[in-house]
Amino acid sequence: MLKFNTYYDYENKNLETFAYESLVKEKESGEIGYYHLPKNSMDLLNELDNINYNFEKIAVIGIGGSSLGTKAIYRLLKSNYKNVKEIVFLENTDPIELKNHFSKIDKNNTLFLVISKSGTTIETISIFKAAIDYFKLDLSNDKIIVITDPASNLEKFADKYSIKVFNIPKNVGGRFSVFSAVGVVPLYLAGFDVKKVLKGADEFFESFFNKSEWHLIRKAAFLYERSRCYKMNVVFSYSSLLDEFNKWYVQLWGESLGKINKKGGRVGLTPIGLLGSIDQHSFLQLLIEGPRDKTVTFIKVKNFENSLKIPNISLPFLETTDFVNGYTFNELINAQCDATRESVVRSGIDVDEIVLEKLNEENVGMLLVYYELLTSAVGALFEINTYNQPGVEFGKKILKTKFNS
Amino acid sequence: MLKFNTYYDYENKNLETFAYESLVKEKESGEIGYYHLPKNSMDLLNELDNINYNFEKIAVIGIGGSSLGTKAIYRLLKSNYKNVKEIVFLENTDPIELKNHFSKIDKNNTLFLVISKSGTTIETISIFKAAIDYFKLDLSNDKIIVITDPASNLEKFADKYSIKVFNIPKNVGGRFSVFSAVGVVPLYLAGFDVKKVLKGADEFFESFFNKSEWHLIRKAAFLYERSRCYKMNVVFSYSSLLDEFNKWYVQLWGESLGKINKKGGRVGLTPIGLLGSIDQHSFLQLLIEGPRDKTVTFIKVKNFENSLKIPNISLPFLETTDFVNGYTFNELINAQCDATRESVVRSGIDVDEIVLEKLNEENVGMLLVYYELLTSAVGALFEINTYNQPGVEFGKKILKTKFNS
Numbered sequence: 001m002l003k004f005n006t007y008y009d010y011e012n013k014n015l016e017t018f019a020y021e022s023l024v025k026e027k028e029s030g031e032i033g034y035y036h037l038p039k040n041s042m043d044l045l046n047e048l049d050n051i052n053y054n055f056e057k058i059a060v061i062g063i064g065g066s067s068l069g070t071k072a073i074y075r076l077l078k079s080n081y082k083n084v085k086e087i088v089f090l091e092n093t094d095p096i097e098l099k100n101h102f103s104k105i106d107k108n109n110t111l112f113l114v115i116s117k118s119g120t121t122i123e124t125i126s127i128f129k130a131a132i133d134y135f136k137l138d139l140s141n142d143k144i145i146v147i148t149d150p151a152s153n154l155e156k157f158a159d160k161y162s163i164k165v166f167n168i169p170k171n172v173g174g175r176f177s178v179f180s181a182v183g184v185v186p187l188y189l190a191g192f193d194v195k196k197v198l199k200g201a202d203e204f205f206e207s208f209f210n211k212s213e214w215h216l217i218r219k220a221a222f223l224y225e226r227s228r229c230y231k232m233n234v235v236f237s238y239s240s241l242l243d244e245f246n247k248w249y250v251q252l253w254g255e256s257l258g259k260i261n262k263k264g265g266r267v268g269l270t271p272i273g274l275l276g277s278i279d280q281h282s283f284l285q286l287l288i289e290g291p292r293d294k295t296v297t298f299i300k301v302k303n304f305e306n307s308l309k310i311p312n313i314s315l316p317f318l319e320t321t322d323f324v325n326g327y328t329f330n331e332l333i334n335a336q337c338d339a340t341r342e343s344v345v346r347s348g349i350d351v352d353e354i355v356l357e358k359l360n361e362e363n364v365g366m367l368l369v370y371y372e373l374l375t376s377a378v379g380a381l382f383e384i385n386t387y388n389q390p391g392v393e394f395g396k397k398i399l400k401t402k403f404n405s
Numbered sequence: 406m407l408k409f410n411t412y413y414d415y416e417n418k419n420l421e422t423f424a425y426e427s428l429v430k431e432k433e434s435g436e437i438g439y440y441h442l443p444k445n446s447m448d449l450l451n452e453l454d455n456i457n458y459n460f461e462k463i464a465v466i467g468i469g470g471s472s473l474g475t476k477a478i479y480r481l482l483k484s485n486y487k488n489v490k491e492i493v494f495l496e497n498t499d500p501i502e503l504k505n506h507f508s509k510i511d512k513n514n515t516l517f518l519v520i521s522k523s524g525t526t527i528e529t530i531s532i533f534k535a536a537i538d539y540f541k542l543d544l545s546n547d548k549i550i551v552i553t554d555p556a557s558n559l560e561k562f563a564d565k566y567s568i569k570v571f572n573i574p575k576n577v578g579g580r581f582s583v584f585s586a587v588g589v590v591p592l593y594l595a596g597f598d599v600k601k602v603l604k605g606a607d608e609f610f611e612s613f614f615n616k617s618e619w620h621l622i623r624k625a626a627f628l629y630e631r632s633r634c635y636k637m638n639v640v641f642s643y644s645s646l647l648d649e650f651n652k653w654y655v656q657l658w659g660e661s662l663g664k665i666n667k668k669g670g671r672v673g674l675t676p677i678g679l680l681g682s683i684d685q686h687s688f689l690q691l692l693i694e695g696p697r698d699k700t701v702t703f704i705k706v707k708n709f710e711n712s713l714k715i716p717n718i719s720l721p722f723l724e725t726t727d728f729v730n731g732y733t734f735n736e737l738i739n740a741q742c743d744a745t746r747e748s749v750v751r752s753g754i755d756v757d758e759i760v761l762e763k764l765n766e767e768n769v770g771m772l773l774v775y776y777e778l779l780t781s782a783v784g785a786l787f788e789i790n791t792y793n794q795p796g797v798e799f800g801k802k803i804l805k806t807k808f809n810s
Contacts, residue, residue, distance in 0.1 A: 064686025079501045092683050093741065095712035095734040096484045097645035103715070123682055125726040126715045126737060133716035153722040160721055174686075227408065231698055232675060240502040251687035258691025269693030270637060272677065277528055278497050279795060281469025281579075282656035286663025288796030290673030293636055307500035308507070310531045311538035316565055317558040321530040323808045329500040332531060335807035336498065336800075343800035391693030392685060395741075395748035402740035404729045 001206075001357040002366050004215045007341075008222075008350040015221035016214070022380035023373065024209065032387060033171030034372060037179035038202035038365070044166070045195060048188050051164070055111040056085060059101075060186050061131065062115030063091040063123045065174025066147075068248040069368065070183045074240070075244040076364050077192060080305070084191040090127050098127065105134040107142065108127060113186055115147040117174045119154030122399070139163065158344060173387045175252050175374055179365075188258045193361050200365030208373055216370060219352060220377030223269065223295065227382075230350070232294040233269050234287070238276035238337040239301050241359065246273025249371055256375045259384040267382045277336045284340065288347045296344055298353040299367075300337045304330045305358070353399045406762040407609075407771050409599065409620045412746075413755040420626035420786060421619070425783035426536065429614065437578035437792060439777060442584035443607035443770070449571070449586060450600060456569070458548045460516040461490060464506075465591050466536065467520030468496040468528045470579025471552075473529045473653040474773065475588045480649040481769050482597060484782045485710070488598040495532050512540035512547065518591055520552040522579045524559030527804070531736075544568065552586045578792045580657050581777055584770075586803050598766050605770030613778055620776060624757060625782030628674065628700065632787075635755070637699040639692070643681035643742040644706050646764065651678025654776055661780045663796070665791040672787045689745065693752045701749055701757040704772075705742045709735045710763075 027035040047296070060067055067089050074087050112131065116124045132135060135139055137144070139161040146158040150167045158165045166181035168174075177183070179201055183329055188194040207213050209347035223233065239243050250271045258268035272294070274283050287294065314322050324332055356363045379386025417600040432440040465472055472494050479492050495506055521529045536542060542549070544566040555572045563570045571586035573579075580590070584606050593599040628638065640654055655676045663673035677699070679688050692699065712735035714765050719727050729737050750756050759775070761768045780793065784791030 025556040063683060068687070077507065092645045092680070092783055093734050093738040094643075094645040095709040095738065099711070099713055100484065120723060122729065122737075123728055125720070125723055126729055128735070129716055129718045129726075129730075130713055130734070132718060134713070153725075156722040157720055176723075190649065231696065232573065240497045240499040247634040247687070254688045254691040254695075255686075258693075260694045266694060266696045268691050270677070270691065270695070270698075272675070275497070278468060280800065281660075282473070282652070283659045284800070285690060285796040286659035286673050286675065288663075288799070289665045289671060290659075290663030290675070291636065291671045293675075301753030304500040306504070308504055308535055310537070311534055313534045313537060315530070315534065315562055316559040318525060318530055320525055320558075321527055323582055324531055327808060329498050329503060329531070329535070332527075333498040333500065335804055339803035339807060341798045342803050346799070347796075387587075389690040391752075394693070394751070395685065395689070395745045398744035398747050399740055400728055402744060403732060 069178025474583025605767030
């Protein structure tokens, strides 16, 4: 269960209807594939039951949309499980980080997942080559799975060596692909109950297209209409376990909405991910007293499992801290979230809040779909192509000129 | 060695002189203590040589300014050492994260550092109490050190139990305290060559106050003068090891500059920390095509130690990625930084760049001082109090009302 609370007044029926109908059209036309993923990916699970590799660890070689969503779910749900397999993410070209990861991998008990939508992501293929060299991988016989677009060059390569391939539907963009094979394969093989994640995701889609999540559409209209003054959207997540979710949100929001529109105008909203309570000691001062150029969404987890208590210890000279004695850290972090939210609201900032009843599979699935739909709705209002990323191509071209060929 | 490159034209001698002289005044008045830290902290090192606890791990209990700087240096330098002790940071009130950290600590080989400038930070004291309970700490006999302001209630508490105390100078704010006992004690006791870090820091102060780092003053004037249009300052760091540095920067910049000025106006600049190459697949699209409301500083490490190579392997169907074959990941990540920087400059964004010759103690010390001075200089131009954080007090008051007392 997710609850949504809004601490400002807003309504614009015309914009709201436009946004909603745009999404219905995107879904029904079949051009945008992510709306159909949770349902379509259920079939994958049966296929995955036939994978009978022996492994203790999964090394995901992938970057951006090929890793961020999986990382977000992995981080959010891992502590609920006793026996899921470790997933290592080989994503950055940082030389020290990469070597450090390699040194902790034993190829004999590791399944390598090479994930690239286009099939030729330079980071991914370079790290894959380095892994082939470092671990002396036998392409035809070692435990390797490839996830890529149908008929991509990476798929052709995999076929040549009889490497198992899972496809990402052509009409699903990288940053909207978490419920495709990209997220489903590593998480299911690691031992997560992915069916429940997909169920939660699907339920939220159903509910949205039943018009039961109109708050989302209204929020999109609000963010669009105020985008000239509120240029930044802060997600203030009150749990360390939401740190990777924040990064997934930053990619989804930034890369989808930062665009040149039909008229040639630059549009976009800047995503900022914060963690509570840590960032109360960092970013909060700027929120409260700085320029009024941000909205804030608080994310709170109502019930954590088995929270430690702040014991009933009164330390001499430190009695002013005793007001939390006997309460759980669960209660403390949520009271911190509430107090911060109230102080931010009181300072005149437009705030809303998402409350997860607890960190379980369904709620995590729902949370991710909520942000996907919100992104699509704001993109529709901006009248941009929410699903491409033309701005990054030029850098890739320049990169090639940096090497003698 | 640090190199500074600027990819835009700017000069405003009046503003520059004003900023420089403000900092000279702050330093010479003695009111702002951080300018004198690297020198003054050298004495600490001798004192630390007399600490003869036996421990394998350090648990830092502290949040915000009490942990972010230490974390940044720890992360940047750790891979240079074979034998430094592990530092665990107990900072957030997240129930699951905290329990997870606790479960990996054996109190018999752990030194606990309780760090709070005010002495009554609710997170820090609550976690300390939980640790006392969980580990059955004997306050008078277990390995505990306290770092706090002189004569704070935390110091009084420590004195009662004969717990060793190190002080933070009264005139050094939390987010400017990394070169005080706050950073020096944990890093030195963990085995880092802190003397070299302090030496680098001190050298940069010397150089700055010799007017040899005028580029910094000019950049501050530029950021101030353009702050109405460039509301966000992106630091795009090309190494995974700079991730904690980014968080330190976000606190320093956001909390120092987000203020209500003398006239009652809201000022501030929003810090955004990105990691290359990962965020080329996330935030870059927004930078390139989105609104022109940001400046970007690229941070690059010229030489990493012992970088892996991309082997000379040509995979069938994936030959278009072969242009990096035979190069190191060190070369690849820096070429990615250069290519991205060029594409960002070409898209019309004002960009500068900081190049670290390598990740060593001196350079890390210099980098942190660079950002401290830059923050002070922009703050001086805004005519605000760069060193306080009045905006966060209200939330603390509300927090108390959430608990029955």
